[in-house]
Amino acid sequence: MNFKHNLFEKKDGILKIMYDDLTAATKLATEIIHLLPNGINSRPIVFVCIGTDRSTGDSLGPLVGTFLEEKKISSFFVYGTLESPIHAVNLAEKLEEIKKKHFNPFIIGIDACLGRLKSVGVIQIGEGPVKPGAGVNKELPEVGHMHITGIVNVSGFMEFFVLQNTRLHLVLNMAKIIANGIYKASLAYEPKHILTSFKWDLDTEQEHI
Template identity: 75%
Template structure:
């Protein structure tokens, strides 16, 4: 959970804000995701790390997104962090280590909830640079991702933990559905480079008379 959405450097690269209430918000998020992904990314596995816990309503955005994506069974992206197997402060470093051992040179997109201004509640932010779990509460946790997607689920500035516990699940679920829908839409148009054995097999087949 990030308590301060301005922890991300908006001047350092591509950055977009989309309200979950906008018409076709999932489609817009998919377009922004594809726009921010660097050229040649098809050569690297794309991994979504959904951070949070179902023990706090406001902090459940990440694992809700992960669960919704898991149910969609997308094949072009890899997803970690669900309601059943969440990624949170206690196991974050361990999970990141496992991901980097399993995937060669992954392009990681961190997904997390955050608190912000009242007028920004319900806004989904997507941009270059990592998500910084725990930065708002002085926890020394590793940064996550080459890109981030965050959702502003409630208001910051006063009794943040209490605010998180009393965040409406209805809002968090709607935002999670928008994010998951956008990622799924992007996955339909994303082409991954074939694995070397598959590429070699195709080459041999073309050379066979």
């Protein structure tokens, strides 16, 4: 599989891919590989899939996490599933746990978002963190060195109601594309030995894995 970076149409450094594009998963995989910084395979790559199964529109993240868990990918670490979601209540706590478990992780945040009508169904990927809760005026920690978001519905009015009444069919299909893109990227990625946790011995000045 050829993962040379192609110049897909971008705006403000963010690649936008329509979920029903037949090449969407491959484009997403190519961009993931492209955005990983040089020397990244000395760091664990962690996907944090944010959202809750209690809201149709906000279930994109945990659906992606569940699909990735089923694929049993070995190159990346995945947190946030339908069974064990990462949401507004436990987000800060989970981020602390991840940073304690993984040494210097490169985090990719995945979340649903709202946007303009013509953008519904668009998957976005770019550098910088995802900002959970921004669409519904919640103050939550930013997540990630890189982000993948899916525009699941229209913003601007009664966002909580809009998320609750988003079609599961759309969210499910977007989640499948995102998970397939991450899976394709995992096949092209060859990690070196990864430090998942360590202790520093002040007396011997040695790292123990």
